[in-house]
Each structure stands twice: as structure tokens, then as C-alpha cells.
Amino acid sequence: MTLHETLSDQLGKGTLDPRLSGIIKLAILAVGGQGGGVLTGWIEDVARSQGYAAQATSVAGVSQRTGATVYYVEMAPHRPGDPVPVFSLMPAPGDVDIMIAAEMMEAGRAIIRGFVTPDRTTLIASTHRALAVSEKMVPGDGIAPAEEVRAAAEIAARRFIAADFDALAVRNGSVISASLFGALAGSGVLPFPREAFEAAIRASGKGVEGSLRAFAAAFEVAANPAAEAVAAPPSRTATAVSGPARLMAQWNALAARVSALPEPAAEMAMPGLRKVVEFQDLAYGAEYLDRLATVQARDSAEKGWVLTREAAKYIANAMAYDDVIRVADLKTRARRFDRIRGEMRVKDGNLLHLTEFFHPRAEEIVGMFPARLGAKVEASPKWMARLTRWFDKGRRLRTDSLRAFLMLHVLGGLKGWRRRTLRHAQEQAHLARWLETALAEVPRNYDLAVELIRCRRLIKGYSDTHARGLSKFDRVIAATLMIAGRDDAADWCRRLREAALKDEEGKALDGAIQTIRSFA
Known part of the structure; x- marks a missing residue:
């Protein structure tokens, strides 16, 4: 079957927008690290392999999270010997057939810029969030509501395909560019067979197996909209506690005190107890429950135990404050290194160099002193100025090195000293x-x-x-x-x-x- 016969067949079945029988205009919005350039290259390759002329351009944003890079591809059927079409260099509002957004807010920006229109645009978007700097800077909850973008996309787009393509890619050992490519193929909006898309991935020669797995998973999601793109996260269950018999007996006694609390308070008090015990020790957990009992004595069932429930949360947060000891402890835990290796996709043959940034103030240094001595030093402007001169400077510690790791590990092990500080x-x-x-x-x-x-x-x-x-x-x-x-x-x-x-x-x-x- 010739290219034009294929197009005619797809038009007859209604799977292809009639406008796509001419120049197809596709735009991608992605930020640094999301593989927008790789995705664009794959789309170019698959189009040319199927007898299309194609051109790709890109315009970078202002910076990584204040402006996404706009990748733009135009393609059209082209017979050998025919004149090559003259393509545009940038998308124009109201003139985009396929819009791919590598993050939910980028989909919103595409809609605002007019790239998504209800008469022609198929919008493919990942529902995950890569928070902007403006969202992270807000002291409270500064995260913009993704639900509003989804609602707008349902109205603005001719067809809207959405799933957490980032999580899907990670589960399959790849990156989001592969899963978005699979979603594009599964949508059926381009007149190319699945095999052509897969061939483009294989031809790249890098991370092929993982990319193909992510491609296949996303293909199924886009081809079957009713299917769940990402499995529901497992329910949070209480982590089993184990240890020496003597300590377990003490823990069980504390847990029994929590169970005796009114149900609304007990639900919050158990995580609070775990937090303060992990922060310090079992005796500290007993102090937490003593404080909570003081609050409960002033509360009543008529009020629904709201005061006790809120106190269970915020007393735990207050008791598990972030000091030098805690920060050092958290930075040297094995599970943190495992998490970083997973996020960076470190393989067995790779070396991971990890640099920690520290900027201690004089107050943090004095805070580690014995309480009486520290109070005297803190009250002395001369000593505080001296400590500021000695310590108030940026430091970088390579915790993949033995010396830096041991220094933090020893510092993080000073829980026994904390009560004296x-x-x-x-x-x-x-x-x-x-x-x-x-x-x-x-x-x-x-x-x-x-x-x-x-x-x-x-x-x-x-x-x-x-x-x-x-x-x-x-x-x-x-x-x-x-x-x-x-x-x-x-x-x-x-x-x-x-x-x-x-x-x-x-x-x-x-x-x-x-x-x-x-x-x-």
C-alpha cells in the first residue's frame, strides 16, 4: 500500500483528522532533563522513514523552570523528485495539530499561549508536576492546582490524552521522552505504524530496552484511555517495629498509651510517637505522650477531640526539630543514598559523587554548646562575631569520601549529647x-x-x-x-x-x- 493509499484509508476510518493529510504541525513543551530534544529527533526520524519531509526547530526558554523549551516539528508527505515544502520555524497560536506537554503546568501554558484549540489540536500531557521555583518559594502550600489545568484542557483540546507518563517511564527504567513517544504513537494521530516508532528508538542505540518498555506501556495507555496509566500507590500501613526485648517492652508500653487515647487523637499520635522516638529515644517518646496527656485533660468528647488531635501532630513536629545533629544524621543514612542512586538511575558500573552544601551560622554552632556555656557565648557580641567569622561561610563536603562521611556520621550520632545543648x-x-x-x-x-x-x-x-x-x-x-x-x-x-x-x-x-x- 502506498503512502497516499494509507492516508486515504485512515481518513476513511475516521482515525485521522482530515487536516493532517497536508502539513502536520506538532509542538512540544519540555524543560531541562525531560528529553525534549531526543523526543523531537525520534519524531523527525519516524516521519522521514515513512516518506515524509520533516523539519524540527527549538527555542529555549529563559531558564530551566521559568520558561520551557518549545520544540516544533512540521512534516508533510513528500515524493522523491517533488519540491520540498517550505516549513515554518515556530508554532503559531491556533495552528497546531498535536501538542505534547511534558508536565501538567506546561499543558496549561500551551493553552494560554493559544497552541491548543478545540477544532484541531490533540493534546498529550503528563499529569505529574515538576514544581516551578515560584511554587517552591512559598512558605506554605504554593503548588498551583493541576485540576484547573485538566478542566481547561478538556474544553480547549479536540482530544486530550493525559497520564503520569513520568512515573510510567521510571517504572520501566527509562525517561519521560520514551513514554511520551509511546503516547504519541498510541494516540493514532500520526499516520505511521507502531513498528516505525519502535524502529526510531532502536536506531538511536542508547537505552533502547528501557525506552521500548516505557514506549509500550504508554502506547497501551493512549490506545486504551480507560486503562489506568499508573497503578494506584500502595496504601500506607504501619511499619513493623523490631528490636531487643527490653526496648520492645518499652515501645509496646508507649504504643498502649496511644491506643488508650480517643480514636481521632490516636490516629495522629502514633505517627507522632514514631517521629519523636526516631528523633531521640524512647524516653523522649514518653515525654511526648505526657505533653499530649496534658492537652487531652483540657479537651472533651463534645468538641470531637480536635484540640488533642492537632496537638498530637504539632507537638511531635516541635519536639523533632532540625538541629545540626539531625541534619548530619539524615544526610548519612543508607536509605538516602539508595534514594539518590534510584533518582539518578545509577548503575552498578557507575560512580556516584555526592556533594553536600553547608552554610552554618554562629547560632547553629553555639546551639551545640552545653546550655549554660552556650547562653553566655550567645549573649556576647564579641564571641558571636568571632564564630561568624570562623564558620559563617559556604562549605562543600563530598560524602562519597571517607573523611567527610565519617565526620557527618559521628556528628549525627550525638543524640545522647542533644539534651545537654x-x-x-x-x-x-x-x-x-x-x-x-x-x-x-x-x-x-x-x-x-x-x-x-x-x-x-x-x-x-x-x-x-x-x-x-x-x-x-x-x-x-x-x-x-x-x-x-x-x-x-x-x-x-x-x-x-x-x-x-x-x-x-x-x-x-x-x-x-x-x-x-x-x-x-
């Missing part, structure tokens, strides 16, 4: 003040007490991040107490917390506090 004393004192402030409001305004407990969400991270969060927390608490006697105090506390999470600089929080001062 200035940082631990400061954290315990701050935790006690926070709980006392919240519980004092229970008789007068239960909802306000709950919101004050939730304000602990503002404190997170390490070094400068922790300092900024702590400052915002203190300001929110102080502003809330200015209006604690009002009936709407709980609502204002929530607004202040949300304002604090809007931006790193705290400009929204400044505005909210000014509003409160205007009527307090």
Missing part, C-alpha cells in the same frame, strides 16, 4: 510557652486554642529558614493575643497564619497585623 533547652522552653498560651484559651475560646496550636506550622526547616519561621510565629501569636477577647479571634488567628505563609518576606503578614492594630 543550648538548642534543646531553647526548643523545650519555646514549646512549653506555646502550649501554655494555647491551653490558657481553652475555657474562654476553644476554637482559638485550636488555631494557636496550628500556628506551630509556621516553624520548620533549618538555619535561616527556621529563624524566619520562628519570627513569623512569634508575631502571629503576639498579634492574636491583642484581640484574644473578641468572638472572632480564632478567625483572625487563622488569617494571620495564612498571611504568614503567603510570602517569604512577610509582607502579607505585615498588612494583616496593621489591620489588627487599627481596631485592637
Whole structure:
């Protein structure tokens, strides 16, 4: 069967848009590392192998996450001896037949730019998210809602094919370019047989087997829209605990205390107990449950144990703070190295060089001192300036080297020393003040007490991040107490917390506090 007979046959069956019998216009939006160039090359190769003339161009974005690279391919049937068509160099709004987006927000950008139209465009998009810098910078949840993009795509596109093609590729030992190529083939929008697409992958000669597996999986997803693109994640079950009999007996006693809590609180308290025990030891877990019992004693079933449930979460977070010891411990754990190897797809014959970046402040150094000595040093501007001069500089440690790894490993093993440090004393004192402030409001305004407990969400991270969060927390608490006697105090506390999470600089929080001062 000739090329034109194939086209006529597909047009007759209705599997090919009549517009695609002429010049086919295909655009790809992808960011660095997603293989957009490889995908474009495969599409060019398969088109030429099937008797088409093809041209591919690309225009890079401003940077990796502020602008995707636009890859553009035009192709048209071409008989030997006929004039070669003159192709365009860039896609034009309203003039794209096939749009491939390597990430969900890139699909949204394609729609906004007019590349996706309901009368002609087939949109193929991966539903996973590669967060933009603007999303990561927000102190709270800055992730843009992908559901809005999906809803817009259903309306904007002639046909919409969506699945988590990134996860599908990873499961098959490849990268997203292979799975998107499979989705393109499975969609049937191009008049080429599956074998031609697979031949293009084989001709590349790199990562062929993994690419073919990812291609085949994505092909089935696109060809059978009802099929699940990615299997549902396994349900989270409690991790079994094992250890010496003496320690297990202590753990079981703590677990029994959790089981005795009201069900809403127990559901949150068990992960909290695991977190603080892993952070320090079993005795620390007992302290956690003692604090939670203090909260429960002020709570009631009539209120649904909301206060105790929230306290179970945020007391655990407060007790498992990020100090130098914890950071060093996390960076030298075997499962972290395994995760990095998996993400980087390190094979047995590869060498992995891992560099850790450190920028300790004088406060982190003093925080490791004995509490009494540390307090004296922290109160001395001369000593703090000296420590800043010695330590406040960027450091790079190659933890694939024995010396750097052992240094962090030893530092991470100082859990027994932690209770004697200035940082631990400061954290315990701050935790006690926070709980006392919240519980004092229970008789007068239960909802306000709950919101004050939730304000602990503002404190997170390490070094400068922790300092900024702590400052915002203190300001929110102080502003809330200015209006604690009002009936709407709980609502204002929530607004202040949300304002604090809007931006790193705290400009929204400044505005909210000014509003409160205007009527307090």
C-alpha cells in the first residue's frame, strides 16, 4: 500500500483528522532533563522513514523552570523528485495539530499561549508536576492546582490524552521522552505504524530496552484511555517495629498509651510517637505522650477531640526539630543514598559523587554548646562575631569520601549529647510557652486554642529558614493575643497564619497585623 493509499484509508476510518493529510504541525513543551530534544529527533526520524519531509526547530526558554523549551516539528508527505515544502520555524497560536506537554503546568501554558484549540489540536500531557521555583518559594502550600489545568484542557483540546507518563517511564527504567513517544504513537494521530516508532528508538542505540518498555506501556495507555496509566500507590500501613526485648517492652508500653487515647487523637499520635522516638529515644517518646496527656485533660468528647488531635501532630513536629545533629544524621543514612542512586538511575558500573552544601551560622554552632556555656557565648557580641567569622561561610563536603562521611556520621550520632545543648533547652522552653498560651484559651475560646496550636506550622526547616519561621510565629501569636477577647479571634488567628505563609518576606503578614492594630 502506498503512502497516499494509507492516508486515504485512515481518513476513511475516521482515525485521522482530515487536516493532517497536508502539513502536520506538532509542538512540544519540555524543560531541562525531560528529553525534549531526543523526543523531537525520534519524531523527525519516524516521519522521514515513512516518506515524509520533516523539519524540527527549538527555542529555549529563559531558564530551566521559568520558561520551557518549545520544540516544533512540521512534516508533510513528500515524493522523491517533488519540491520540498517550505516549513515554518515556530508554532503559531491556533495552528497546531498535536501538542505534547511534558508536565501538567506546561499543558496549561500551551493553552494560554493559544497552541491548543478545540477544532484541531490533540493534546498529550503528563499529569505529574515538576514544581516551578515560584511554587517552591512559598512558605506554605504554593503548588498551583493541576485540576484547573485538566478542566481547561478538556474544553480547549479536540482530544486530550493525559497520564503520569513520568512515573510510567521510571517504572520501566527509562525517561519521560520514551513514554511520551509511546503516547504519541498510541494516540493514532500520526499516520505511521507502531513498528516505525519502535524502529526510531532502536536506531538511536542508547537505552533502547528501557525506552521500548516505557514506549509500550504508554502506547497501551493512549490506545486504551480507560486503562489506568499508573497503578494506584500502595496504601500506607504501619511499619513493623523490631528490636531487643527490653526496648520492645518499652515501645509496646508507649504504643498502649496511644491506643488508650480517643480514636481521632490516636490516629495522629502514633505517627507522632514514631517521629519523636526516631528523633531521640524512647524516653523522649514518653515525654511526648505526657505533653499530649496534658492537652487531652483540657479537651472533651463534645468538641470531637480536635484540640488533642492537632496537638498530637504539632507537638511531635516541635519536639523533632532540625538541629545540626539531625541534619548530619539524615544526610548519612543508607536509605538516602539508595534514594539518590534510584533518582539518578545509577548503575552498578557507575560512580556516584555526592556533594553536600553547608552554610552554618554562629547560632547553629553555639546551639551545640552545653546550655549554660552556650547562653553566655550567645549573649556576647564579641564571641558571636568571632564564630561568624570562623564558620559563617559556604562549605562543600563530598560524602562519597571517607573523611567527610565519617565526620557527618559521628556528628549525627550525638543524640545522647542533644539534651545537654543550648538548642534543646531553647526548643523545650519555646514549646512549653506555646502550649501554655494555647491551653490558657481553652475555657474562654476553644476554637482559638485550636488555631494557636496550628500556628506551630509556621516553624520548620533549618538555619535561616527556621529563624524566619520562628519570627513569623512569634508575631502571629503576639498579634492574636491583642484581640484574644473578641468572638472572632480564632478567625483572625487563622488569617494571620495564612498571611504568614503567603510570602517569604512577610509582607502579607505585615498588612494583616496593621489591620489588627487599627481596631485592637
